[in-house]
Amino acid sequence: MKLEMSDVFQQRLPLKYLKFLQENPKGAPLKNNSRWDKRTWNLMGTEALLKRWEMKGVGEAANYECLKLYTQVQEEVGMELTAPSAHFRSVKLERVGKGFVIGEENGDYLYLDPECKFTVWAYYHDGAEVALISKSFSELLRTQKPL
Template structure:
């Protein structure tokens, strides 16, 4: 997997994802076809990724880094230092906080995990759980249906 430094986001990201952002400035809707997740994700364009969000009592972050806010809340309410995973072993909250959010649906987030070869994960905000969705952004685009 090739990576490229993004001047906008100040980090390395998969080339295929950066190309997607260039070609889809307003983002796209993507129907997930996995066995356990049949929802429609809204993949954000660059402007939406950079939009700031505030979480009362926690702070402010751009959409692409908003998992920092959610994992902070999880720690503050005494949740363990790992996020339970439906289809994988538990993942440390520290690792989830580093996730690069690429999309959302009904308050849940789709993100790239830089600590696991930029695999694609879902973060379910209600319970703080995570689930592996795809082995790469390229595979996600190949197996899902843009709407």
């Protein structure tokens, strides 16, 4: 997978994802048809990704980096240092916190995992669980076309 440095996000991201952002500046809905997740995710455009918000008592973050706030809360309340996954082995919270959020749906987040070749994951906020959705953003777009 070819990666490119994004001047906006100051990190390397998959070229296919950066092209998606360029072609969809306001984002786009994406119907997911995986075995475990059949929802419509709202993929964010650049402006939404950069929008900052505060989690009271925890800190402030842009949408694309908000998983660091959620995992910080999990650690502070004494939850395990891993996020359970019904479909995959547990993932360390530190790794989840580095995820690059690309979309959301009803408080849950779709994110790219930079530590695992930018695979696409879902973070379910209610149970603090994660699930592997796709092996890459390119594969996600091939199998689940934006609406």
